[in-house]
Amino acid sequence: MHRPVQRVGRAPRLTRILVSAAAIPVALVAVGCSSDSGSTDDAQKSASATPDAKKSASPTAEAVQPAAYGTLPQPCSVLSKKTLGELVPKAGKSGKKGASDDAAQRGNCNWSSLDNNGVKGSQFRWLNVALLRFDSDARGAGDKQAHAYFEKQVTAAQAVEGAKGAKSAPVAGTGDEATAVHYDLKKKEGAFKQQTIVARVENVVVTVDYNGAGLAGEKTPDSGDLLKAAEKAAKEAVAAVSAANKDGGSTGSSPSKGSSSKPSSGATSASPSKSADKSDAKGDSKGDAKAGSGSDSATASPSKSASKSAATKS
Template sequence: MQRSAPRTRLSRILACAAVPVMLVAAGCSSSDSGDSGKTQGEGQQGQGQTSASASVTPSPSQSTKKVEPAKFAKLPQVCKAISAKTTASLVPKAKTKGGTPAASSDLASRGGCSWNGLDDKGVKGSQYRWLDVSFYRYDSDAVLGSGQERAQENLAKELAKVQETPGAKKLKTVTANGIGDEAKTVTYQLRKTDEDFQYTSVLVRTGNVLVLLSYNGAGYAGAETPSEKTITNGAGTAVKEAVAAVAAANK
């Protein structure tokens, strides 16, 4: 989720979502007899056939395993998940106002979009901003678990990655209340291109969808570094819109 200085390309390893399998039958035990193939006469052949039939009949303890259905079947259009008004406010002078979509081989399961720009204020210096959002949707699978469980597991993994950001200073993690089913906000500082960058990453699970958002900024040519509050508030506004877009896409 970490984003570096200007002109750094969006790079993310997109998680794969498994093919949905809602029900799976338990396996059957093999026959205890090894002599069914050695029977002689019609009576013995009948016994052998009965034994083979019994070997594929589930016992009373064997049952069909059910998993909770995935809550969401679709993802929003990633570059429209955050309003143009919000992106224009958070990333003034964005190179691409409509956002730059990340490459994805399966837009129904994963996708991302980013915005970046340098607002030149002349003798007052310049302000650089980067914003990106990614969506990962997980289907329910009888072996891997429900979509909700899988999203929850991957939230924990992604959180650990952010918390291990090399060179991060003053890193803090807090629970973000009122966003999705569960959410974490991570703030930290990084020194890049001889400038101090302020970062905020927000990780949200809403049903079986994981929303990852990163917002960062820096001051150039004497301009001040944006405050933690400014970056965190901006990230909060954007991620709430992204989460709402997931629900809207599934109405």
């Protein structure tokens, strides 16, 4: 007779466990967001390490056009209240912002929602939006670097360990290019539905991760509905990036706010690319150990969330 009360009473604890588990892959995203401040110094040292390197890089740097976008919006503000209410109805008023050493170059925000219905089970939703901007530098144009990173993100999302029925398809009307990857992760606690949308607009890559599950007997959410919701979020996030730069956010016209007013150059603008490289490198090692994936998006969280939630409820 008291079982429903016990289950509801444990809801806050269950929510914390689910959020903690879902946040594990975000640490991989945040590697790029909170990379040590020495990354820029490393880039400067490598750029001046040898005269030959400087000579070979100079012609390329001079020929590269400035990147179109020079800043990013606040990641927790890219989605409307209406959209958040649809995707994560129990998430509260604000999301959890990831740490970033340069908000004009990288950032992420996540929201979690647990609708606990007592003995009838619970509906769980988790959403993460990550933004990464690339400057033009000796490595090439910002949009070209962003395109390469876009493809890497899509490949990583398609290779998550344990994913069943993985499918991918282009998403129309979302930036310059966008791909949706979705799959199932079936566990004894429930069937999790994962949606990942990777989009590129100019020199910025937007990654939206959205997953849902019916826990403890609740109905499994429809993957088609989740996919539509994730695509809507991606479109809004891309639009927010463009809006943040509509008044002239080009790296060639104004410095990034988060770059200490230093002009963009081959040395200073190398940090977004190096951060992405570091993120991928750490994602390969940490992802294999914790999430079974080299992706630095939050694609493997459902399985760990389910396992821990089941342990709590038992």
